[in-house]
Amino acid sequence: MKLENYEVHLPSYSIGSIIYDKIGPVCESYGKTVLVIGGEKALAAAYDKIKAAVDETNLVIIGKEIFGKDCTYQTVERLRSMKLYQLADMVFGVGGGKALDTVKCLCITDDKPVFTFPTIASNCAACTSVSIMYNEDGTFLKPHFFIRPAMHAFIDTEIIAKAPYQYLWAGIGDTYAKYYEATISSRDERLEHFTSLGVALSKMCRDPLLEYGPKAFADHKQKLCTYDVEQVILAIVVTTGIASIFLTKDFTPDYNSGLAHAIFYALTSYPVIEERHLHGEVVGFGVLLALLVDGQEEEFEKVYELNRSINLPVSLEQIEISEEQWKESMTRIPEMSDVKHYPYRVTPEMLDAAMTKLKERVKKDE
Secondary structure: OOOOOOOOOOOOEEEEOOHHHHHHHHHHHHOOEEEEEEOHHHHHHHHHHHHHHHOOOOOEEEEEEEOOOOOOHHHHHHHHOOHHHHHOOEEEEEEOHHHHHHHHHHHHHHOOOEEEEEOOOOOOHHHOOEEEEEOOOOOEEEEEEOOOOOOEEEEEHHHHHHOOHHHHHHHHHHHHHHHHHHHHHOOOOOOOHHHHHHHHHHHHHOHHHHHHHHHHHHHHHOOOOOHHHHHHHHHHHHHHHHHHHHHOOOOOOOOOOOHHHHHHHHHOOOHHHHHHOOHHHHHHHHHHHHHHHOOOHHHHHHHHHHHHHHOOOOOOHHHOOOHHHHHHHHHHHHHOHHHOOOOOOOOHHHHHHHHHHHHHHHHHOO
C-alpha cells in the first residue's frame, strides 16, 4: 500500500528559569500586537513576568483575557468574536491543559500565530497538535487535531516549580501512560516511519519518571526546581507532546491512546472526577488496570510501586468511585474510542478480573 503524502510539524520550545527573555527573538517576526489569554490562576502566576519580558521587546500587549472554564467550541467562538482577538497579531496562551488547548483550537484553526506558556506540568498541551474538547457540561467530547502545534512553547521552570505540586504529580501518571498505550496499541503491526518514531520515543515517557519521579515529586513539594524536577517536566511537557504528534495521523490508526484513557473518559460521566480529581491522576490509575488486562505483571509492579511512592491512586476509593459506578463503567469502557484500535477487544470480564487482581495487590500492603 502506498502511503499518501503527509507532513510533520514538531514543537519548538525553550526551557529554563529566565526563558521569557527569548520572547523577543522568537516572537517579533510574527507581528507586533499580543493578546494574552489564560486561566485565572495561571495569569496571576505568570502575567507580570511575561509583561516585564515583553516590555523589553518591540511587542505590545493589547489585552489580557481569562479563557473560560472548559475547552469547548462555545468558548472558542466567544473568544473569536472579541475585537481584541481580531486586532492581535498573535496570542500568548498561558496556563494548563484546558487553557492551552482552547487557544490552540482558536488560533491554529484561524492560522493565527499562537505561543504557549505552561504554568503547570500536568500534561503535554503546550507542545501537541491536538486539543481535547469538552461538552458544555464538562464531559469529554472528542480530540480536535491540527496540522501543527503552537509556534513555540516557553517552559518557565521557576513558575512551574512554584505551582501546586498536585499538577506535576498528576502529570507523571498521564506521561508514563503514553509508553504503555503506544506499545500496546501498535503491537504486532507494520508501522509507518513516523509511527515507529513515536512508539520508540514513548519509552522516554516512562524511563525518566521511574528514575527521577519520586525525587522530583519530593523536591517539587518544597517548591524547588532541581535537576530531577526539570527532567520530569521535560518528559511530561515535551517528550509526550512529540510522541503524541508522531502517534496520530488522520489517515492511520490512532496509537496515541488506549485503555487507561478509555477508563478516564468513561469515568468523567461522574462529576466527582472532573470536580475533585486530575486527568493524569485517574489515567495513572487506569494504567494499572490496563497492564493487568494485558498480562504485563512486571511492568504493573513498576508502576504500582511508583504510584505508591508518590501517592498516585491504586484503588477506586482514592478516586472516589463506588463499586456500583465501576460496574456500570465496565460496560461502557470497551465502547470508548480510545480502545477501538487495540490488539484485542477489551471486555467487561477482563476489566473485572483486572480489578480483582489490583485489589488483591493492595491488600498485601495493608
